[in-house]
Amino acid sequence: MPLEAINYLMIALGVLVIAGSYLGMYLEKSVDGVFALFISPVTLIGAYVWIIFAVLYRPKTKKTQTD
Numbered sequence: 001m002p003l004e005a006i007n008y009l010m011i012a013l014g015v016l017v018i019a020g021s022y023l024g025m026y027l028e029k030s031v032d033g034v035f036a037l038f039i040s041p042v043t044l045i046g047a048y049v050w051i052i053f054a055v056l057y058r059p060k061t062k063k064t065q066t067d
Contacts, residue, residue: 010054
């Protein structure tokens with residue numbers, strides 16, 4: 001399986017942050033507002049980078065020793 005459960009959880013977290021950021025801009029209803037100009041761009045870029053990281057993330061496999 002290419003992606004594991006942790007990958008899907010990380011992607012879901014990124015999507016929630018993106019949705020929350022756009023929702024915050026919608027609720028502010030001001031193009032010149034603090035949220036639209038400063039907070040939202042940072043959270044959007046961070047969430048998109050997080051989703052890329054979540055797709056590429058591979059958990060470390062546990063190695064078992066055989067004696």
